[in-house]
Amino acid sequence: MEGDVVIIGAGLIGLALARELAQRGASVRMLETGEPGHAASWAAAGMLAPSSEGLDGAFYELCLASLERYPAFAAALHEETGLDVHLRREGFISPAYDDAGLAFVERRAAEARERGFHARMLTTAQTLQLEPALAPVRAAALFEHEASVDNRRLGRALRAAVERLGVRIDEGLPWVRLAATHRRVNGVETASGFVPASIVVNAAGAWAGSLEGVPELARVPVEPVKGQMLALGMPANLVRHTIYARHGTYLVPRDDGRLIVGATGERVGFDTRVTAAGVQRLLERALRVAPGLKDLALVETWAGLRPGTPDSLPYLGPGAIEGYFLATGHLRNGVLLTPITAEVVADAIEGRAPRIPLAPFSPERARAASNVAS
Numbered sequence: 001m002e003g004d005v006v007i008i009g010a011g012l013i014g015l016a017l018a019r020e021l022a023q024r025g026a027s028v029r030m031l032e033t034g035e036p037g038h039a040a041s042w043a044a045a046g047m048l049a050p051s052s053e054g055l056d057g058a059f060y061e062l063c064l065a066s067l068e069r070y071p072a073f074a075a076a077l078h079e080e081t082g083l084d085v086h087l088r089r090e091g092f093i094s095p096a097y098d099d100a101g102l103a104f105v106e107r108r109a110a111e112a113r114e115r116g117f118h119a120r121m122l123t124t125a126q127t128l129q130l131e132p133a134l135a136p137v138r139a140a141a142l143f144e145h146e147a148s149v150d151n152r153r154l155g156r157a158l159r160a161a162v163e164r165l166g167v168r169i170d171e172g173l174p175w176v177r178l179a180a181t182h183r184r185v186n187g188v189e190t191a192s193g194f195v196p197a198s199i200v201v202n203a204a205g206a207w208a209g210s211l212e213g214v215p216e217l218a219r220v221p222v223e224p225v226k227g228q229m230l231a232l233g234m235p236a237n238l239v240r241h242t243i244y245a246r247h248g249t250y251l252v253p254r255d256d257g258r259l260i261v262g263a264t265g266e267r268v269g270f271d272t273r274v275t276a277a278g279v280q281r282l283l284e285r286a287l288r289v290a291p292g293l294k295d296l297a298l299v300e301t302w303a304g305l306r307p308g309t310p311d312s313l314p315y316l317g318p319g320a321i322e323g324y325f326l327a328t329g330h331l332r333n334g335v336l337l338t339p340i341t342a343e344v345v346a347d348a349i350e351g352r353a354p355r356i357p358l359a360p361f362s363p364e365r366a367r368a369a370s371n372v373a374s
């Protein structure tokens with residue numbers, strides 16, 4: 001494609017979109033107030049798990065389409081940059097401890113099988129044989145199609161890929177502000193000067209709803225949803241599968257010997273402090289799921305902000321004024337949705353027919369909902 005695109009936000013979503021557009025021939029520039037790949041993109045656990053996350057409807061389809069793209073996406077990044085993003089394909093174990101939990105994982109496993117994926121139920125003994133650090137379970141589901149990626153490595157790889165393509169990234173900008181009339185965008189004002197552009201993409205994650213300069217009719221609500229996380233130092237292969245317990249407790253093994261434990265989900269504004277209560281909750285839940293972890297060293301704690309939307313669906317595609325596009329609001333699934341978001345938003349910018357129905361993710365729905373409410 002021809003033409004200039006400015007992307008606000010150099011997280012995984014913005015970087016993957018920049019790569020896709022640059023590969024299609026666009027001239028792309030990125031504007032970032034922090035460090036590329038260092039907000040939710042850095043904080044995430046990197047799970048690629050539409051079944052374990054309990055997703056459904058059009059969002060489940062979108063997530064499955066993105067999961068399907070991951071092996072080729074990771075391989076292409078390796079080819080382009082020499083960086084390995086550590087895609088782990090051991091699969092996910094979802095333990096059940098009671099009737100409700102069992103019904104849930106059995107249903108998700110059956111749904112996955114209907115879609116042609118390998119998903120099967122494990123007995124208590126089979127589960128403990130695969131993962132001896134776990135507490136006894138009633139049963140568990142093994143989702144072999146689910147995977148994880150080291151999101152921090154993915155951020156570095158995407159940054160290297162876009163830089164190789166000649167994309168300029170202006171980082172650490174004190175502020176950015178959309179320059180637009182109520183009809184169309186003209187560019188972006190920044191602390192370092194005006195950047196003209198006929199196309200501007202808001203990929204600012206949890207900050208997307210507070211981007212200044214967006215005319216009222218094109219604003220969409222985005223709320224930060226804080227996730228506190230921690231990492232334990234793990235002897236090789238102590239935990240091999242990602243363990244995804246209900247109520248959002250998960251253990252994600254990394255190739256570098258860390259075991260990521262997540263996560264809280266807190267609506268407390270733009271607060272990224274790690275709190276005593278947050279760490280207590282994570283450790284309590286993790287040790288209930290896997291008492292065999294109790295002697296591991298606690299090596300890192302951190303928190304990040306997921307971009308939440310009122311209906312928990314992302315905003316993908318054109319906004320309400322000409323030249324303004326959104327790629328944000330991915331809440332708990334930004335890492336998973338990175339490849340498909342790049343593809344479908346690049347298609348929308350190029351005016352190509354969507355290869356996946358995008359109506360459920362149209363930024364316009366936010367306006368329609370607020371019209372109904374008012």
Ligand code: GLY
Binds near residue numbers: 045263306331332333
């Ligand atoms: N996808 C997991 C989380 O956001 O905590």
